[in-house]
Amino acid sequence: MAKKTTKNDTENKKTQLLEPFRIETQGEAMTTDQGIAIEHTEDSLRAGVRGPTLMDDFHLREKIMRFDHERIPERIVHARGAGAHGVFQVYESQSKLTKAKFLQDPKKETPVFVRFSTVAGSRGSADTARDVRGFAVKFYTEEGNFDLVGNNIPVFFIQDGIKFPDLIHSVKPEPHNEIPQASSAHDTFWDFISLSPESTHMIMWHLSDRAIPRSYATMEGFGVHTFRMVDEKGKSRFVKFHWKPLGGIHSLVWDEAQKIMGKDADFHRRGLSEMIDEGKFPEWELGVQVVEEKDEMKFDFDLLDPTKIIPEEVVPVQIIGKLTLNKNPDNYFAETEQVAFCVGNLVPGIDVTNDPLMQARLFSYLDTQLSRLGGPNFAEIPINRPVIPVVNHQQDGHMRQGILKGRVNYFPNSLGGGFPQMTPEKQGGFVHFPEAVSGVKTRERSPTFNDHYSQATLFLNSLTPIERQHLTEAAIFELSKVEDQGVRDRMVGNLMNVDSKLADDVAARVGVDLPSVKNAGPAHKKTSPAVSMMSRPGKGLKGRCIAVLATDGFSNSDFTNLNNALMSEGAKAELVGTRIGAHNTAEGEVAMITKTLKNTASVLYDGVYIAGGIASVQALSLEADAIHFVNEAYKHHKTIGFSKDAEDLMQLTFIGDFENSQGVISDSGKKFAQDFIAALKSHRHWDREIAHIPA
Ligand code: HDE
Numbered sequence: 001m002a003k004k005t006t007k008n009d010t011e012n013k014k015t016q017l018l019e020p021f022r023i024e025t026q027g028e029a030m031t032t033d034q035g036i037a038i039e040h041t042e043d044s045l046r047a048g049v050r051g052p053t054l055m056d057d058f059h060l061r062e063k064i065m066r067f068d069h070e071r072i073p074e075r076i077v078h079a080r081g082a083g084a085h086g087v088f089q090v091y092e093s094q095s096k097l098t099k100a101k102f103l104q105d106p107k108k109e110t111p112v113f114v115r116f117s118t119v120a121g122s123r124g125s126a127d128t129a130r131d132v133r134g135f136a137v138k139f140y141t142e143e144g145n146f147d148l149v150g151n152n153i154p155v156f157f158i159q160d161g162i163k164f165p166d167l168i169h170s171v172k173p174e175p176h177n178e179i180p181q182a183s184s185a186h187d188t189f190w191d192f193i194s195l196s197p198e199s200t201h202m203i204m205w206h207l208s209d210r211a212i213p214r215s216y217a218t219m220e221g222f223g224v225h226t227f228r229m230v231d232e233k234g235k236s237r238f239v240k241f242h243w244k245p246l247g248g249i250h251s252l253v254w255d256e257a258q259k260i261m262g263k264d265a266d267f268h269r270r271g272l273s274e275m276i277d278e279g280k281f282p283e284w285e286l287g288v289q290v291v292e293e294k295d296e297m298k299f300d301f302d303l304l305d306p307t308k309i310i311p312e313e314v315v316p317v318q319i320i321g322k323l324t325l326n327k328n329p330d331n332y333f334a335e336t337e338q339v340a341f342c343v344g345n346l347v348p349g350i351d352v353t354n355d356p357l358m359q360a361r362l363f364s365y366l367d368t369q370l371s372r373l374g375g376p377n378f379a380e381i382p383i384n385r386p387v388i389p390v391v392n393h394q395q396d397g398h399m400r401q402g403i404l405k406g407r408v409n410y411f412p413n414s415l416g417g418g419f420p421q422m423t424p425e426k427q428g429g430f431v432h433f434p435e436a437v438s439g440v441k442t443r444e445r446s447p448t449f450n451d452h453y454s455q456a457t458l459f460l461n462s463l464t465p466i467e468r469q470h471l472t473e474a475a476i477f478e479l480s481k482v483e484d485q486g487v488r489d490r491m492v493g494n495l496m497n498v499d500s501k502l503a504d505d506v507a508a509r510v511g512v513d514l515p516s517v518k519n520a521g522p523a524h525k526k527t528s529p530a531v532s533m534m535s536r537p538g539k540g541l542k543g544r545c546i547a548v549l550a551t552d553g554f555s556n557s558d559f560t561n562l563n564n565a566l567m568s569e570g571a572k573a574e575l576v577g578t579r580i581g582a583h584n585t586a587e588g589e590v591a592m593i594t595k596t597l598k599n600t601a602s603v604l605y606d607g608v609y610i611a612g613g614i615a616s617v618q619a620l621s622l623e624a625d626a627i628h629f630v631n632e633a634y635k636h637h638k639t640i641g642f643s644k645d646a647e648d649l650m651q652l653t654f655i656g657d658f659e660n661s662q663g664v665i666s667d668s669g670k671k672f673a674q675d676f677i678a679a680l681k682s683h684r685h686w687d688r689e690i691a692h693i694p695a
Contacts (some may be wrong), residue, residue: 021382022330032062072337073372074123077168078134080182081117082127082216082269083336084276086325088112088139088286094320097237097290098229100349101428102141103320111140113383114325115339116216116272120171121182126261127268128252129182130211130474135221135243136341137323140387143428147345148241149365153210154222156306157199159449161360166192167199185481194490198449200498201307201456207474208459208467209251209533214683215271217282217543218250220536225358226303228351228433229290236433238296238303238353240310242287242317248538250683254474256603256636263601273328275543280570281326282543287317301455302448304355308455312530335383340369348425351433356445374398391420453523456498462527464534466686472505479510488512499523541680542570547605547633549626550593551577553615556585558643558667562609565673571680573609576600578623586613597625602632607680610650612643612667621649631655634664637684641676643667662687 030038038059045057053060075081087109094103102110117134118125133152138145157167169175170192171184180186184206193199205211213219221243230236252260260267275282289310291303301308329335342365343358352358369378375398378384390402393409408416423429460468475495482488492512495503507514529535546566548559554575563573577583577593585591602608608630610617620626630653633640640658642650644667650658658664663685665675679685 019382032059033066072374075117075372076368077119078117078136079123080121080125080127081115081134081336082272083113083115083329083339084272084282084325085327085329086112086114086281086323088137088321088323090321091319094229095232097231097239097288098349099232100141100146100229100347101143102139102146102347103349110142111387112323113138113140113335113339114323115336115341116219116268118182120168120184124265125182126265128212128257128260130184130206130254130257130478131182132206132211133213133216133219135219136339137221137243138339138341138345138384139347141347142388143347144386144388145345145384146347146350147341147343148223149341149343149361150221150223150241150243152213152219152221153202153205154220154224154240154242154309155202155205155455156224156357157193157202157206158196158357159198159305159307159445160356161358161364162356163196164357164360164364167196185478187482187484187487190479190482190491191484191487194487194494197452197494197497198307200452200494201459204456204459204471204498207471207478208463209253209470210249211474212252212254212257213268214250214252215247215275215543216268217247217272217275218245218538220245220249221284225306225355226291226353228353229288230349230351230433234434236293236351236435238291238293240289240315242289243284243323244287244317244319244536246283246285246538247540247542248683249533249536250538251533253636253684254470254477259601259603264604267604271543272325276325276328278572280542281324283325284323285319286321286323287319289315289317291315301451302446304353304446305449306355306357307449307452309528309531311458311528313528334381338373338378338381339383340365340373340378340381342366342369346430348428348430354435354437377401393420453497454526457523458526458528459531460499460502461525462529462531464532466689467532467534469689472502475502475506476509479506482510485511497523537681537683540570541566541606541677544569544571544606544680545604546571546573546607546609546639546680547576547595547600547602547629548573548609548611549577549597549620549629550575550583550611550613551579551616551619552583553586553613553619554583554591555612555616555643555645556587556589556591558609558611558613559591562641562673562676565677569677571606574605576629578619586616597623597629602629602638603636605633605638607639607641607676608633609641609667609676610643610646612645614645617643617646617649621652627652634661634688637663637686637688639676639679639682639685640664641667641672 032038044053044060046053089109090103090106092106115136118129118131119134120131121129135152136149138147158164171189173179173181174186174188193203223241227239227241228236229239264270296303343361352362370376377397377399380401393411395404395409406416425431463471479488479491488510489512492503492507492514495506503514550559559573559575566573574595575593576595576597578596580594580596582590583593630640634655640663655661655664663679665679
């Protein structure tokens with residue numbers, strides 16, 4: 001009987017026509033790379049059942065050859081990453097700002113591919129290391145690819161790209177013993193930083209909770225450098241790019257981040273792919289800060305200096321569009337690993353500036369792909385191909401895919417009718433902004449790049465007490481791992497230039513004797529409230545996950561009520577028990593539990609609820625892991641809910657006055673789910689920690 005064609009089949013056929021490179025395995029026969037149908041793939045061809053393997057076995061040779069060469073060099077930085085497809089839509093035409101076509105029509109969806117990453121760790125390292133996160137977006141526009149290769153922190157460690165190899169060597173595992181992996185808490189990094197005052201502002205961000213995000217969906221993104229946007233008339237303005245997460249900016253706490261590295265090294269990539277699979281698409285708004293050319297020099301820092309922000313209070317961020325990630329890659333390697341971003345992938349209407357960090361990047365990204373992807377034809381790999389035709393006379397090289405027809409491979413030509421031809425600017429040809437440049441060759445840095453501390457202090461001044469406390473603790477953690485006394489002394493000395501109280505607080509804990517003026521206060525009192533993560537809590541709970549502790553005899557209605565309420569907020573609940581499989585519920589039904597106190601952990605959830613059902617609660621009270629689960633959630637300031645049945649279990653935790661503790665909520669009926677959700681929305685209950693902050 002003929003198989004009925006489903007809507008899915010039709011969709012798949014459509015995609016296959018558009019993207020013939022996507023390989024569907026469902027219903028297909030297995031072939032060799034040459035297309036020969038394979039009859040047997042589990043035994044090699046041999047002379048007699050106990051005899052030697054024969055060279056004739058082309059299938060064996062091809063299969064092993066392909067396996068032997070599966071690995072390619074990982075990225076030298078940003079090796080660990082996760083990607084997703086999505087769309088970008090502008091809210092209204094930005095023609096006043098730029099002629100870039102993808103920023104004109106609010107009805108138009110531009111496909112994008114985004115790759116998030118950590119910087120220092122290798123490809124197999126853990127997601128939650130203290131690190132900057134890469135936030136790289138490839139827009140497949142109707143005028144070719146535009147790549148916005150940014151980070152989740154708006155400034156950078158160095159002002160000139162020539163220092164990048166030194167910075168990266170210092171943060172990577174030390175060369176003699178290749179330790180530590182994915183960590184900046186070691187001597188060589190802090191040695192370099194202590195000798196590079198220009199890194200001070202970035203270090204404040206690196207030590208803040210921004211460097212340990214809760215998820216990719218709760219991170220801001222920044223283009224970092226000052227770009228240009230150019231309108232149809234050729235007028236140019238300076239622009240800083242921002243990605244504002246609709247889920248708000250949220251982070252982990254350091255103890256939790258470290259434990260997650262062991263419990264689930266894939267925490268962030270798993271979270272991203274689950275959100276997309278569950279239809280809870282992560283969203284960011286694109287914002288721009290615009291500075292007129294005439295105002296270039298009006299700031300007390302240089303717009304070309306990538307260690308500076310333009311405070312949002314000085315130049316507000318205008319929101320211009322939305323990015324939605326709505327499709328997971330079909331294949332990690334083919335898409336996320338092979339995607340090749342380049343700062344120089346620009347479309348008409350967007351251009352670069354003379355920021356010396358950006359200029360070095362313009363060389364680096366093209367160059368690095370040669371060794372990473374094996375040759376110059378990487379733009380032909382499906383994930384890197386523009387969605388419009390690519391026609392030129394570039395040719396040959398490893399793994400060339402396009403087949404150029406005809407005998408003409410040069411320009412100008414008459415034999416090919418003069419084609420392919422140039423496109424005038426008016427019709428969309430890219431013309432670099434005609435900036436006037438002149439100067440004497442020099443290796444000097446502009447004196448306008450000299451202030452390394454004002455914005456570091458500005459950042460610190462703008463944090464809430466909790467954020468500042470976390471930053472101080474991070475500095476203590478990192479420097480306490482530095483063995484060299486000279487490096488610690490120098491680093492604390494640098495912190496003195498930011499804020500003497502910060503320097504004092506750190507010095508006391510890292511063995512540095514600081515002959516300082518105690519508590520002299522900050523070097524200046526300016527603030528930029530927008531840099532505090534608390535300034536952008538976001539809406540809703542998309543992607544959040546709550547553990548519901550339960551075992552045989554648990555109240556399934558408790559679980560279902562909470563889960564339904566959470567689902568309406570884009571969050572979910574997950575049953576965590578003592579074994580996996582079918583369980584009897586208090587209601588006499590059977591329910592499946594897939595997570596256990598051993599195969600998951602409190603640190604992987606945003607909150608915990610102890611379901612009712614006397615038998616379940618009694619059994620859990622005998623489990624040290626269950627008590628630890630609740631204690632750890634409390635320690636990490638998470639929302640805790642408990643059924644009335646679970647009061648005895650709560651007595652076994654270290655939460656003293658749990659009836660009156662903020663974010664610890666007793667399930668006393670109808671309003672519970674509402675109260676629990678309201679508590680979850682505050683992300684964490686910091687008052688548990690404030691009590692410990694020294695004055
Ligand atoms: Fe990168 N950077 N970078 N970088 N960078 C790379 O390119 C480099 C810098 C950023 O998901 C590499 O394809 C230099 C700033 C992201 O594939 C390499 C300098 C910012 C990613 C490279 C910088 C970034 C990279 C490694 C100083 C934020 C990951 C593999 C001049 C604005 C992209 C690759 C992805 C990757 C060089 C500084 C962001 C080696 C020389 C500043 C998000 O080319």
